[in-house]
Amino acid sequence: MRDYDTSVAFLGQWGRFQLMVFFMLCSTIPPNGMSSFSLVFVTDTPRHRCLVPEVNLSQDWREAVIPMEEVNGELERSQCRRYRLDVVRNLSDMGLVPGRDVNLSSLEQEDCMDGWSYSSEHYQSTVVSEFDLVCSESWKQPFTATVFFLGVLVGSFFSGVLSDRFGRKPVLFATLAVQAVFSLALIASPSWEMLCVLFFFIGLGSISNYISCFVLGTEILTGNARVVYASMGVCVAWALGYMMLPLIAYFLRSWKDLTVAITVPALLYIPFWWVLPESPMWLLSQGRVAEAETIMRRAAKMNRVEAPEKIFADYLIYANTPEAKSAQRYTFIDLLRRRSILATTVILCFVWFTMSICYYGLSLNTSRLHSDPYISCFLSAVVEVPAYSSTCLAVRFLPRRMAVALVFLVVALSLFFIQLVPQSVLEVAVALEMLGKFAATAGTSLLYVFTAELYPTGLRNTASGTCTMVSRTGSCIAPFLLHLNVYFKYLSYVTFGSLAMVSAFVMLFLPESFRRPLPENIQQMHKRQSVTCPCITRRKTSNCVTVLESQL
Structure with missing residues (x-):
């Protein structure tokens, strides 16, 4: 049976259809960047x-x-x-x-x-000043951000289940609506408790439409267009929204005005429902071959190419073959059955957890970093663009294990050195924190690639989803770790740096995947991981099926 990319190769890679899908989907990402980090201003504590x-x-x-x-x-x-x-x-x-x-x-x-x-030096009002979340009630300030990230955690799990059940497109637009409706309801919240409930659903909608958008684009696009979309398109669009946030917040100093300003643009996406197609790959997985072919014929007409008479006819034939019915299925339990695979999963979950704490901790700390929180937030957003660019280079030329360990070392050392900077040279402290943020951003992208390359095809999504879920617990804890500076100014930096240093060390006990064939099954993965000590030379296995890394 021909694979999907071969079946739709007649469309080309960068036709009008692909450009339309690329830019329309990327345009839905910036509100996620603004919504996720609006907490920096909305929940900041004024003097x-x-x-x-x-x-x-x-x-x-x-x-x-x-x-x-x-x-x-x-x-x-x-x-x-x-x-x-x-x-x-x-x-x-x-x-x-x-x-x-x-x-x-x-x-x-x-x-x-x-x-x-x-003080009204920076803000007319924030959630903290609105509900007096200070002094004996100060624990409610980081808890508000934690509730948002709990929503992100839950949304990370349910968005995949819902999109697999109902389709990528319905879940994308439904969660866009959830995010917009609950964000507008936020400004009418009568109490802090109700505010937390609304923040939970905003976080749930935010991550759900991001994941649905990411999956929809990677399944519709093929070849180089898919690579650019997955590695740069959505990431740069996220960073663009993040950069726009402090500019909007600078002119709208009230948290309610800011919330409305970053929510209203969601109305612009309503017409997209009649333009964006459903994922043909998902339709094929549901046996809806006719609908998938209709989408491809419209795409061919837009690209001004001739579609073959039968595009996906062999999919129905293959679905009824003994080969398809006997295909091996993996579950979460397969991550726990073999000791070597379990060890790899535990180490990866720990480093994902640490990377999430460092990334969100440094991102949410920008309001305390500089005398002007708007400048700090903008700098924190700007460093993400070169971080994503450097990730593309690192993926092509550097061993995965060394690259991620180096990233953790940069994060740890930059945070440790901040304590040595005199108060009179604040610019150096800002530069060191931006260096840590740069490394944490690049490390997050590298971990996605590294994790996917370690696991076999049938277990790859399950393993990546498990690590991502664990990382979300790190983002939930990060606001409280930032609150440690109440007891000692640099305690949160010491905590982040210590976790990063430990993660750099444990990375050495993971197998290398750079320029090695992707494992096709559990047995191949187990053979690769049978020796986990980095000082012992690994033996090459001859029965691995060669799969180009670019196909990932």
């Missing part, structure tokens, strides 16, 4: 202090009512405490001067009984 109501206080006491605290070796006004207001009022009425007539350290302190006053 704040206890609100002092309009009472009869002298100017000296109004300035001194907020006590000084030592934060990371520097004295700052407290954000969560004030001197007892009734005592201060009495001292002010008596005409006493703070510091001269009254020892402030002897005064009793209290919590912010009247709420907080928030």
